[in-house]
Amino acid sequence: MIGRFNWAGVVEFLPQLATGLYYTLLISVVGLLIGFILGAIFGLGRISKNKLVYFVSSFYIEVLRGTPVLVQAIWIFFALPLIIGYNFDSITAGIIVIALNSGAYIAEIVRGAVMSIEKGQMEAGRSLGLDHGKTMRYIIWPQAFKRMIPPLGNQFIISIKDTSLLSVILVPELIFQGRLIAANHFNAVEIYTTVALFYLVITLSLSFILRIVERRLDIQ
């Protein structure tokens, strides 16, 4: 069965798939970096005693978690420009989608991790005269960050896979390139299998890196 497909012929299309891989990685890395910053801000916002900050953070998280990534991508690329009168190129739009979407989930990861740190740690910091911000920065955050790593890894993998949905807003990423090739050369099995393997290699590498980071931080 497998033998009747032209696997060797895939080599010819590797440069084009590599271009797709480049955009997949670009959007994943930049999007997740911004997503982590958003997650940290809104995650802490959701623990804030300030009602406005809490409300804004909750609103952001609930809206972004409560709508599909695909809908968010289409809305930002096709609808938002009509509202603000400015067109994004598809790559910028893709980065915004991944950043906003992952940010909402990461916010909940951050909130959970920070809240899991024993109350006594905050009290110990405060009783030494450190203000709330310094106690957060030097005492709570480093401990919470360690606890965030496993769920963060999970979210990173989900977001990387979500970038494949961006093909509908014409981001020239992996599956977009794959569909182009398969449509012109009738080699769907070979190309789509190769694309799937590309994703798998990315996510497996990430898992591996995260395991090393976790071990490095596990100094106690």
Place this chain on the structure above:
Amino acid sequence: MIEVNNLHKKFGNLEVLKGINCQIKPKEVVCVIGPSGSGKSTFLRCLNMLEEITSGDVVVDGNQLNDSKTNINEVRTEVGMVFQQFNLFPHKTVLANIMLAPQKVRNLSTQEAKERALALLKKVGLSDKATMYPSQLSGGQQQRVAIARALAMEPKVMLFDEPTSALDPELVGEVLEVMKKLALEGMTMVVVTHEMGFAREVGDRVLFMDEGIIVEEGNPEQIFTNPQSERTKGFLNKIL
């Protein structure tokens, strides 16, 4: 040094402190005893505003704590606290635990903070543990590090919240020994404790609390040998 007038504390509808009045003089060692749930720890935690005051006045070293103009962080630098559960920072070494606040609050240089930390570790008898992490230490050692950490800010008052209650019995002595040394050096101390031996030997004054009020106070000898209130008698009978 500390003056408390008509202090009330409520958690929701539950009134835990029902009008506490007390004065603590410099260099005095005051032990607070009483049954669990009597409000001892809450009282202590009101002295550095870890608990917000519902009503009444608490003045520490001339600073009115329940005044919104008071910078509570500044007041806390003068008030050390030692917790029942130690609350050391598990991600930092013993040395880093002690150095953190002097560096980040008092702006000491690394060198100065380190010298101070090492001197304090020597004082609590743990010079050899400087590079270890809290989880590698016994409970008694952890609590001695916690005392050193609080002392590193050179506070004027030290608050102890049942410092030996979480310890195995054989480790209690080493912590009390450090506290006794501190008392002899003239540190002002407020100690919530179940260690009657310590209260008797080291305390200048004992406060007996029950149901949110100070039922009886006096010098240890008087409280332990000739308690006036029935409640004090009942409590002491149960534990001695």
